[in-house]
Amino acid sequence: MTRIDNNAVSVRGLVKHYGDTKALDGVDLDVREGTVMGVLGPNGAGKTTLVRILSTLLKPDAGEATVAGYDVLRQPRQLRRVIGLTGQYASVDEKLPGWENLYMIGRLLDLPRKDARARADELLERFSLTEAAKRPASTYSGGMRRRLDLAASMIGHPQVLYLDEPTTGLDPRTRNEVWAEVKAMVGDGVTVLLTTQYMEEAEQLASELTVVDRGKVIANGRVEELKAKVGGRTLRVRPVDPLQVRPLAEMIDELGITGLASTTVDAESGTLLVPILSDEQLTAVVGAVTARGITISSITTELPSLDEVFLSLTGHRASAPQDATPADDRQEVAV
Amino acid sequence: MSAATAPVAATAPVSDAPISLRAHLRHTGALVRRNLLWIRQDPESMFDALLMPVVFTLLFVYVFGGSIGQALGGGQDGYVQYVIPGMIAMMSMTLSQGVGTGFSQDFNSGVMDRFRSLPIGRGSVLFAKISVELVRMLFATAVLMIVAVLVGFHINHWGGLFAAVGLSAVFASSIMWVFLTLGVVLKNAQSVQAMGFLVLFPLQFGSSIFAPTNSMPGWLQSFTDYNPLSTLADAARGLMVGGPVAHDLWVTLAWSVAITAVAAPYAIHKFRTKS
Numbered sequence: 001m002t003r004i005d006n007n008a009v010s011v012r013g014l015v016k017h018y019g020d021t022k023a024l025d026g027v028d029l030d031v032r033e034g035t036v037m038g039v040l041g042p043n044g045a046g047k048t049t050l051v052r053i054l055s056t057l058l059k060p061d062a063g064e065a066t067v068a069g070y071d072v073l074r075q076p077r078q079l080r081r082v083i084g085l086t087g088q089y090a091s092v093d094e095k096l097p098g099w100e101n102l103y104m105i106g107r108l109l110d111l112p113r114k115d116a117r118a119r120a121d122e123l124l125e126r127f128s129l130t131e132a133a134k135r136p137a138s139t140y141s142g143g144m145r146r147r148l149d150l151a152a153s154m155i156g157h158p159q160v161l162y163l164d165e166p167t168t169g170l171d172p173r174t175r176n177e178v179w180a181e182v183k184a185m186v187g188d189g190v191t192v193l194l195t196t197q198y199m200e201e202a203e204q205l206a207s208e209l210t211v212v213d214r215g216k217v218i219a220n221g222r223v224e225e226l227k228a229k230v231g232g233r234t235l236r237v238r239p240v241d242p243l244q245v246r247p248l249a250e251m252i253d254e255l256g257i258t259g260l261a262s263t264t265v266d267a268e269s270g271t272l273l274v275p276i277l278s279d280e281q282l283t284a285v286v287g288a289v290t291a292r293g294i295t296i297s298s299i300t301t302e303l304p305s306l307d308e309v310f311l312s313l314t315g316h317r318a319s320a321p322q323d324a325t326p327a328d329d330r331q332e333v334a335v
Numbered sequence: 336m337s338a339a340t341a342p343v344a345a346t347a348p349v350s351d352a353p354i355s356l357r358a359h360l361r362h363t364g365a366l367v368r369r370n371l372l373w374i375r376q377d378p379e380s381m382f383d384a385l386l387m388p389v390v391f392t393l394l395f396v397y398v399f400g401g402s403i404g405q406a407l408g409g410g411q412d413g414y415v416q417y418v419i420p421g422m423i424a425m426m427s428m429t430l431s432q433g434v435g436t437g438f439s440q441d442f443n444s445g446v447m448d449r450f451r452s453l454p455i456g457r458g459s460v461l462f463a464k465i466s467v468e469l470v471r472m473l474f475a476t477a478v479l480m481i482v483a484v485l486v487g488f489h490i491n492h493w494g495g496l497f498a499a500v501g502l503s504a505v506f507a508s509s510i511m512w513v514f515l516t517l518g519v520v521l522k523n524a525q526s527v528q529a530m531g532f533l534v535l536f537p538l539q540f541g542s543s544i545f546a547p548t549n550s551m552p553g554w555l556q557s558f559t560d561y562n563p564l565s566t567l568a569d570a571a572r573g574l575m576v577g578g579p580v581a582h583d584l585w586v587t588l589a590w591s592v593a594i595t596a597v598a599a600p601y602a603i604h605k606f607r608t609k610s
Contacts, residue, residue, distance in 0.1 A: 052448075055448075055452040056451075056452065057448055057451055057452055059608075070349070075351065077351070077354075077454050078349040078350075078351055078454075080452055080453055080454040081349045081454040082349060083452065085448070085449065085452045088445075091444065091445035091446055091448075091449065092446065092449070093369060093444075093446045094444065094446075095372070095373050095376050095377065096369060096372055096373075096376070097372075100368075100369070100372055104365050104366070104368065104369050105449075105453070107361060107362070107364070107365035108362050108365050108366075108450070108453050108455050109453065109454070110358060110361065136376055152449070
């Protein structure tokens, strides 16, 4: 098949309905070869449906999609040979040891026995799992599981790799580990389609970003462009006395010195998250804290939250409830 | 990371040739190995195959054996000769169910999505499941025969024993396609098990497995006579102990072919299109 462009993934007008729910409602997407495309959106935005269609696990109701030049509907078998899939849904066999998982996938990808063994050894080494090679995957920690997932999806030297929320549910340290692995894989020239709920993850890994909501693309472009467009930051303020967090939040909301969204309290870490749009607002928040006589132990600026991104791009909050917030203390990028 | 275009396009185009028989066998082999490794990781999963033949044989021989044997005219010993071939048939049916529940668990664990996103024939996954279940069944049958001999069963024809086990395996593999279909269609392993029980229970007891059918009411006899488990049990009995075989053998084989011809393509289709 002749390739008319250098897009590794090309999606046109993709539609998928589940009863009355439009999981995908006319999605267009292009991923250039060798780049990382981030697909950012809340739960229920259609991210996983998109990945499942592009992996031939699901048939679209309308629209077209090609991956490495192969049509998802007409050439599913060839397409499966050039993709790797890691995500919430495609996982390894928990009952099998890590090595056996990789060996099995090697054999299913038609590697001769010797090559399948060598590839399993090589990937376990690369993802620092050699020590755990003989243990069942069910005994692995969250981070080890994700690394094994990544290794499993790399066995066939895929041209296009789908990472479906690769770090959801991981603690910050493990998340950084997974990011480092993904960056190394990207360095090898593989094209990546990454879905995520975290602006921070998109910024870390992706060069381009597509923001989706309710099955529709609401924005796309280079990550820096979108960041500039959103313009916001999140200010994290930690009073010495955790009891001061709520009164402080109420005061800042009353003064109206936030960006588009209002303040959020992160009770677990005893911090207050204030979305801000300008340095003036930052200064005003500091002024308010001082005026109130509250002692703070730290104040830092972080990337805008998904909510802030959505408010600035669409004028409404991220539509679906965020029921899958990560089990860590960095929810600023999630909600 | 750099946005520069990497030279991935240079990769040779993927062949669109259909999957060869050798490749099918390779894939099935890799998946059989996976299912056998499960048993090694979790030997408890063999408990049913180990204990069921023991418990059922002792139960039927010592609880019902005396009275049914008396009616048969041979006492408990006569009943042993009657019921053991039937137990082979029963055992193969009950263990066949496992194929459906195991399959359902795979679907809920996400490993199925990995398999279905790989360039392998869809049938491989199903064939592998059936192969391993047949291995479990042979193991259970071996246990059954040991218990049978201990309670006084005489194997009159060794060749007949192997033929009977083979026939059970053929029929069981056809029934497994039905359970695989349930495993794909139903939501969880519990539903598969409940449904399997509903299908199997009347078939097993409304048959000549445990007692001759001639004392049953006419309407029930017309069911039991066409029940493939009756013909399977009767064929096994004829093969192992002696007596007429041909009719029951052919009817059982015809059922196996018919069930497989309908259920196998349907199971593969459902597996392929499950979203």
